[in-house]
Amino acid sequence: MIIVNDLEKHYRIAKRDPGLRGAIKSLFHRKYETKKAVKGINMHINAGEMVGYIGANGAGKSTTIKMLTGILTPTSGEVKVNGIVPYENRKQNASHIGAIFGQRTQLFWDIPVRESYELLKHIYEIPQKQYEETLAEFVDVLHLGPLLGIPVRQLSLGQKMRCELAAAFLHRPKVVYLDEPTIGLDVAVKVRIRAFIKQMNARYGTTVLLTTHDMQDIEEICQRIIIIDDGNVIYDGSIQDIKSQFGEKRVIHFELEDSITECVLPEELKKVAKILPRTDEDHHNVSISFSNKDISGAEVIHSMMNQYSVADLTIADAKIETIVEEIYGRGMKGRVHHEEIH
Numbered sequence: 001m002i003i004v005n006d007l008e009k010h011y012r013i014a015k016r017d018p019g020l021r022g023a024i025k026s027l028f029h030r031k032y033e034t035k036k037a038v039k040g041i042n043m044h045i046n047a048g049e050m051v052g053y054i055g056a057n058g059a060g061k062s063t064t065i066k067m068l069t070g071i072l073t074p075t076s077g078e079v080k081v082n083g084i085v086p087y088e089n090r091k092q093n094a095s096h097i098g099a100i101f102g103q104r105t106q107l108f109w110d111i112p113v114r115e116s117y118e119l120l121k122h123i124y125e126i127p128q129k130q131y132e133e134t135l136a137e138f139v140d141v142l143h144l145g146p147l148l149g150i151p152v153r154q155l156s157l158g159q160k161m162r163c164e165l166a167a168a169f170l171h172r173p174k175v176v177y178l179d180e181p182t183i184g185l186d187v188a189v190k191v192r193i194r195a196f197i198k199q200m201n202a203r204y205g206t207t208v209l210l211t212t213h214d215m216q217d218i219e220e221i222c223q224r225i226i227i228i229d230d231g232n233v234i235y236d237g238s239i240q241d242i243k244s245q246f247g248e249k250r251v252i253h254f255e256l257e258d259s260i261t262e263c264v265l266p267e268e269l270k271k272v273a274k275i276l277p278r279t280d281e282d283h284h285n286v287s288i289s290f291s292n293k294d295i296s297g298a299e300v301i302h303s304m305m306n307q308y309s310v311a312d313l314t315i316a317d318a319k320i321e322t323i324v325e326e327i328y329g330r331g332m333k334g335r336v337h338h339e340e341i342h
């Protein structure tokens with residue numbers, strides 16, 4: 001369904017020296033530099049797959065998706081979606097894809113939601129009967145009933161996103177690109193949105209490429225993840241694989257008797273464990289991640305109890321967040337090749 005081979009995108013950025021002199025100089029002698037946003041990506045996604053496309057900010061995710069939707073022309077390489085080269089056949093490509101791009105809306109700001117859908121029905125030439133059935137289904141799953149008569153500008157973020165999702169899936173596209181569909185939403189809305197995406201995939205076999213920084217989205221929706229860093233794919237595999245490979249990772253959460261602002265690892269743990277970013281304000285909690293290959297949980301607990309007064313502790317398997325954080329970390333320090341991870 002989606003075929004990407006050796007895909008590259010370089011942006012040409014105008015460069016100017018600082019200050020007024022620089023501004024004037026740049027009027028006459030424009031200097032450019034090249035930013036390689038995507039550096040040779042390969043991915044093959046089958047019809048009906050739901051794939052998480054993840055990476056740190058600036059890794060090149062949006063640039064890739066813009067090439068898949070036909071908004072951007074690649075610098076080099078091959079892209080095909082459902083047999084079509086998107087940037088050469090933008091209109092044809094648009095008829096079988098749906099997309100949500102972060103905060104941008106595809107609905108019409110000033111008119112009631114229902115009328116936006118009517119317009120989309122005409123744009124995509126959706127048969128009346130199919131339109132009515134699909135809309136009734138979406139109203140039910142996404143609880144859109146009370147929203148249909150309201151102009152988009154009056155909707156809350158969560159209400160707007162539910163309406164956007166319905167718009168993206170209304171013409172029963174073969175592929176849907178979702179860029180941060182749950183960002184800033186409360187848990188109940190996230191749950192509803194995830195359920196809707198899964199239902200669309202199950203019922204219509206929609207292929208989904210999901211970009212998100214919310215690992216819970218990934219865990220609940222996707223069977224496979226592709227991780228990119230600095231324009232390169234650094235991991236492509238199933239969630240199961242990544243979990244079993246990094247499965248020896250463990251995390252122990254310690255609750256300390258005292259409030260410790262600067263928590264440091266005992267000397268013997270420094271090389272084999274690390275303190276995860278701390279979030280509690282009163283500094284009573286610290287979580288330590290380590291691998292069973294390097295040290296046992298019992299040893300970690302023993303060392304920590306020697307150094308700190310521990311009130312309580314819980315042992316957990318590493319969450320996908322921790323694993324991905326680890327892979328990003330490696331990717332940033334140097335290229336991590338498939339072979340190293342697989």
Ligand SMILES: Nc1ncnc2c1ncn2[C@@H]1O[C@H](COP(=O)(O)OP(=O)(O)OP(=O)(O)O)[C@@H](O)[C@H]1O
Pocket residue numbers: 011012013035036037055056057058059060061062063064
């Ligand atoms: N139009 C543009 N002109 C020049 N450089 C750009 C342009 N768009 C993106 N870039 C650069 O290309 C790189 C990749 O950006 P991209 O938006 O694809 O990343 P991303 O993975 O989607 O990030 P985020 O998670 O923040 O959305 C970044 O360094 C960015 O600054």
